[in-house]
Amino acid sequence: MVEILVLYYSRRGATAEMANLIARGVEGTPGACAKVRTVPDVSAVCEATKDAIPEQGPPYVTLDDLKSCDGFALGSPTHFGNMAAPLKYFIDNTSALWFEGALSGKPAGVFTATSSMHGGHETTLLSMMLPLLHHGMIVVGLPSRETALLETTSGGTPYGPSHHSGDDNPISEDEKALCRVLGARLAGIALALKDRGIK
Numbered sequence: 427m428v429e430i431l432v433l434y435y436s437r438r439g440a441t442a443e444m445a446n447l448i449a450r451g452v453e454g455t456p457g458a459c460a461k462v463r464t465v466p467d468v469s470a471v472c473e474a475t476k477d478a479i480p481e482q483g484p485p486y487v488t489l490d491d492l493k494s495c496d497g498f499a500l501g502s503p504t505h506f507g508n509m510a511a512p513l514k515y516f517i518d519n520t521s522a523l524w525f526e527g528a529l530s531g532k533p534a535g536v537f538t539a540t541s542s543m544h545g546g547h548e549t550t551l552l553s554m555m556l557p558l559l560h561h562g563m564i565v566v567g568l569p570s571r572e573t574a575l576l577e578t579t580s581g582g583t584p585y586g587p588s589h590h591s592g593d594d595n596p597i598s599e600d601e602k603a604l605c606r607v608l609g610a611r612l613a614g615i616a617l618a619l620k621d622r623g624i625k
């Protein structure tokens with residue numbers, strides 16, 4: 427059995443919906459299960475604290491969730507062409523895992539929701555890959571044999587799934603399909619890599 431951690435931040439729900447579709451793609455792969463987690467907001471008030479368990483949605487991620495997973499999907503809304511601060515804040519606190527090489531050799535993919543069509547889908551996805559590469563993860567995108575990637579008129583990129591959320595656009599069938607493809611690819615690659623000792 428392999429476990430794929432689907433970690434996201436979402437303010438308005440679009441990235442959360444993508445995370446659940448990716449988890450469905452993982453769960454559709456025999457021998458794979460998904461663990462969905464989120465991160466708390468960050469605050470300008472340094473001493474502010476959140477309840478340990480969010481009022482709704484999945485639990486907050488821990489470093490152990492990252493360490494124990496066999497693969498990883500990281501999702502964020504586009505904030506000024508980049509990933510949102512709460513996710514970056516969490517990642518900036520993963521140095522202990524970096525020192526150990528704990529994530530090295532694990533497959534990882536990225537996804538985003540972006541309100542405008544040309545507002546930063548690809549830049550956000552690429553920026554999210556950088557820390558994963560520093561951790562030695564094997565970055566997985568979407569192959570162009572996927573017809574949804576060729577036919578989409580909204581989100582979806584070779585770098586990972588995206589959703590053009592506009593003014594509350596529903597997620598399109600092509601965008602949904604590409605989320606499930608990422609989940610299934612991560613699961614399949616994690617199964618293929620398991621116990622191969624690749625670091």
Ligand SMILES: Cc1cc2nc3c(=O)[nH]c(=O)nc-3n(C[C@H](O)[C@H](O)[C@H](O)COP(=O)(O)O)c2cc1C
Nearest residue numbers: 436437438439440441503505506507541542545591
């Ligand atoms: C601080 C902030 C910055 C944003 N920057 C961008 C941007 O650069 N380009 C864009 O198209 N949308 C931008 N948006 C819109 C979000 O990317 C979009 O609404 C996204 O779907 C929200 O995802 P969520 O529902 O998971 O929170 C921004 C939103 C916020 C709050």
